[in-house]
Amino acid sequence: MNATFLTERTQLSPAQGIATEILLGVALLALVYYIKTRLVRSARDFVIADRKIGFGFGVAGMISIWTWAMAVMMSAAQTYTYGLSGLFWFTVPNGLAVIAVIPFARKIRGLMPEGYTIPEFVRERFSGGRLAVPVVVLGALFGSLIEIIINLKGTALVTSHVFGVDPNVAAIVGLAVVLGYSTLGGLWASVSTSTVATLLHTVPPAVIVVAVLHQAGGAGPIWQSVAGQGHDLLSVFRVDAANGFGITLALGLLTATIAGQEYWQLAWSLKKKEVSRTFLWAGAWFYPIPICIGVLGLVGLGLHVDLKTQLGGDAAAVGPYLISHLGLPTWIVLAYVVVVLSACYSVIDSAFTAISSVFVVDIIKPLAPSISDRALFVAAKLPMVLAAVVAAAVVLTGVDFVTIVLTSYAIRTAILVPLILALFWRRMTGAGFVWGTVAAIAIGMPVRSSFGELWGSVAILAASSLVPVALSLVASESYDYGRLARIKDATASSDTVTNAIASSVPAAPV
């Protein structure tokens, strides 16, 4: 089989690309405006959706928040690079990472029902945690910022490949669109727009993949072409896929969810009885998305798409390249763009919400404990704007954001084990948390730069396990987890308390 099915790029103008970005944003904005007027009345509604997110919105929202542009484009890219082994190692840990949050989500929701953020938990768990809290705040903010930047890159990649839009313009338009609706509705906005996005991540990809298989000559010729190339491309047991990216990706994904503010925030925002099954269903029904879109990678292999000459050396471009070079009708091309854009938008808006909650709970509230609910409501939006400005600056200046990625990666991976110990082990101390994290970064990052990601991750996990355990055993302290249950709601201000008393709303059973 050869590449005769590939054609000139579908002629779509940059203006159509910008219009697609804006129209998707306007549609989501209309939904958010409705939600804002009906559901968002206070800072608590804005930041944590009043802990009233139900099973349906929870599952749909979480699937979409976890479906980065990466899941859409990288599933095809890893399949294109490693065959089915690439798809296997990309897909299986991805869904498992969401399901793996269940014991942690269940535990934290039971121990600290009025919580909001990871730094807040660390502060309460270690009685102030003067050193631990700044580290965790930094990790949370950098982590969310990275999510914004990476997904902006996704927006830029797809619109520039399909429409020829300037990547910087595409990124800034996308950022402005998401910022516009995120500042209106907070977490409710994020979850409801993500619910729409989950529909866009499932139905359109099914149609697109069936159309692509037909347009590329049919499933039979594509499959025969890939099989004929050898290299175990149709096997899931290629060792180089596991060593090349699979194991480190699995560790990174587990860290992203278990130590990710977005997922803790969702755990705290769900109705109590829905926490476990929401994470299970979201993880399980996330799987079909990369499994479906990964077929595009096989089509790229089957048509002998060349990495250097046709994809510019970037395997992530295999999806956009095929969609725009198979002579597909415009509506299919636009549907693909909407799939990728909706993935980018939903991750960016959830990152905005996570940044907002960390600022409100861990920075603004400690600095101004008596701040009114109205002022807090306004203040909750400012960090979103600030994060957007920083992300735009990184994208526009072309600054290599590898440093931010590495810092974020190091802190998140380094706090993973200390965080788990803090949650499940009474004897874990603040010193163990801080020095375990510091040792993991100090030892793990040089190992990572010298011996690669796999050994770097192993070193970080080993140091962040051994140091806290050793220090905590020596200290011989024991923490009373019951103290966490007595923590007051961080966004509660005098006026909201007064309102609550006036309306005689009965307290939620704990």
Place this chain on the structure above:
Amino acid sequence: MSSTIVSTGTVLTLVIGLGIAVAYLHFMWRALRGAIRTRDQPDGGRDRYARSFLGAIIAVVGSSAAVTAYGWGPALLYIGPALALLSAAAVTLCLREEAKSSAAPSVAE
């Protein structure tokens, strides 16, 4: 087959997908209305879900099997699109359940 509609399979997938999408948006709307209606009700109940481990195993084994199946024959490449539609249908059921539970009288009332 006209180039606009690509193939019979594409049309069939589109029709099924549109059907699921209509149901999805319908139940999403009902769940949203339910959330607005019950926003002041206290959150009762406890997280007693006990099938997480079994569910996790089924999900991991199922997804692994789906990816592996691509290697068994060309027709199985269509498992992906079928699962994607199934995923939308499953989330529709979740939204339907939320809509129904918010329509039911609250236990706390």
